[in-house]
Amino acid sequence: MAHAQATTRPGGRSSRVLAAIHTAVGELVAEGSDKMTFPLIAARAGVNPTTLYRRWADVDELLEETAVAALTQQGGAVPDTGTLEGDLSEWATLIARDITRPVRVRYLRAMVGARADLVTHCPVTERRTEQAAEMLRRAEARGEEVPTVAQVLDHVVAPLYYRVTFALPVDEDHARRLARDVLAMRR
Amino acid sequence: MAHAQATTRPGGRSSRVLAAIHTAVGELVAEGSDKMTFPLIAARAGVNPTTLYRRWADVDELLEETAVAALTQQGGAVPDTGTLEGDLSEWATLIARDITRPVRVRYLRAMVGARADLVTHCPVTERRTEQAAEMLRRAEARGEEVPTVAQVLDHVVAPLYYRVTFALPVDEDHARRLARDVLAMRR
Numbered sequence: 001m002a003h004a005q006a007t008t009r010p011g012g013r014s015s016r017v018l019a020a021i022h023t024a025v026g027e028l029v030a031e032g033s034d035k036m037t038f039p040l041i042a043a044r045a046g047v048n049p050t051t052l053y054r055r056w057a058d059v060d061e062l063l064e065e066t067a068v069a070a071l072t073q074q075g076g077a078v079p080d081t082g083t084l085e086g087d088l089s090e091w092a093t094l095i096a097r098d099i100t101r102p103v104r105v106r107y108l109r110a111m112v113g114a115r116a117d118l119v120t121h122c123p124v125t126e127r128r129t130e131q132a133a134e135m136l137r138r139a140e141a142r143g144e145e146v147p148t149v150a151q152v153l154d155h156v157v158a159p160l161y162y163r164v165t166f167a168l169p170v171d172e173d174h175a176r177r178l179a180r181d182v183l184a185m186r187r
Numbered sequence: 188m189a190h191a192q193a194t195t196r197p198g199g200r201s202s203r204v205l206a207a208i209h210t211a212v213g214e215l216v217a218e219g220s221d222k223m224t225f226p227l228i229a230a231r232a233g234v235n236p237t238t239l240y241r242r243w244a245d246v247d248e249l250l251e252e253t254a255v256a257a258l259t260q261q262g263g264a265v266p267d268t269g270t271l272e273g274d275l276s277e278w279a280t281l282i283a284r285d286i287t288r289p290v291r292v293r294y295l296r297a298m299v300g301a302r303a304d305l306v307t308h309c310p311v312t313e314r315r316t317e318q319a320a321e322m323l324r325r326a327e328a329r330g331e332e333v334p335t336v337a338q339v340l341d342h343v344v345a346p347l348y349y350r351v352t353f354a355l356p357v358d359e360d361h362a363r364r365l366a367r368d369v370l371a372m373r374r
Contacts, residue, residue, distance in 0.1 A: 112299055115354035122355060151368060154346040162345035165352055167302035168309060181338060185371045 020045040021052065025066040029106050036063065060115065067107040068123040078131045084139035084146060085183055091135065092156050092175035095128075099164045108165055128157045145186040155182040207232040208239065212253040216293050223250065247298065254294040255310040265318045271326035271333060272370055278322065279343050279362035282315075286351045295352055315344045332373040342369040 024045035079090035211232035266277035
């Protein structure tokens with residue numbers, strides 16, 4: 001993944017340009033711009049539109065990457081409490097808190113609205129998959145029984161994103177209940 | 188709910204008008220109309236726009252009702268196989284089949300895109316809640332252990348809608364697995 005490399009490479013011109021583009025997207029989304037184009041984003045970021053056309057297939061892909069970048073900066077490491085129940089519970093509440101922020105809700109709706117056909121690449125899901133896999137690996141190493149990564153995605157991640165995209169209320173108690181529910185599937 | 192009454196009252200002028208409006212919405216959505224207005228829908232349905240302004244608070248509410256009406260006509264009764272596992276498994280595959288139809292995907296995206304603030308009324312969720320409650324009531328009457336209605340919504344309904352709105356693949360095996368997963372929460 002070229003994008004992941006670019007976002008993790010520290011310092012340098014390329015990472016400054018990328019940061020400017022992400023900031024521009026964030027500002028435009030926050031202002032409620034509903035027709036996002038590469039020239040518009042480039043103008044705001046003060047970069048040449050060619051940079052954008054070269055790096056991303058379309059605006060949707062850039063939008064998603066920006067959301068993932070924002071997430072990565074914010075969260076970083078996944079919880080490591082010593083038990084899978086503690087980790088999943090804390091992780092679920094972090095997701096709930098994160099995706100209910102107005103700017104994130106806007107990103108998610110813009111992302112969903114922009115998708116037409118089935119996607120083969122969904123950065124949000126991929127990022128959550130990596131995080132879940134990491135917590136499950138640690139729990140297994142401790143000798144705990146674990147659900148599958150797919151179950152964690154279906155039963156913790158999906159219900160939270162469902163509620164946010166459908167504009168239904170999400171709270172931390174609900175997030176913790178989802179973590180308990182998926183753990184009941186281990187037996 | 189005034190709408191539910193209107194849709195279930197058989198025959199008569201009012202139900203003919205309602206059917207014409209639902210058909211008009213369905214056609215416009217299928218044609219990919221992205222700016223749906225009451226005058227546009229009224230013109231297509233051959234009714235007075237006042238009828239629409241009187242009955243629905245906004246276009247979004249009408250869109251949702253149309254989606255629910257389409258669903259009700261299609262499905263009607265929930266599965267009654269004699270076991271909760273059979274019922275939930277069949278119900279999940281019906282939902283998967285229903286919401287992956289292109290016209291339904293468009294409805295769902297339009298609905299999600301139109302929502303800004305938290306909603307207090309979500310016909311799709313309400314309809315699924317009633318269906319889940321009915322299957323759980325029957326299972327309890329047979330003496331089966333049952334998960335809660337909220338668990339069925341979070342762990343069967345939400346993952347399916349999540350995948351459809353995020354344009355991720357959904358299939359019937361996945362739907363059946365969700366039904367098995369939620370049943371594992373009973374213990």
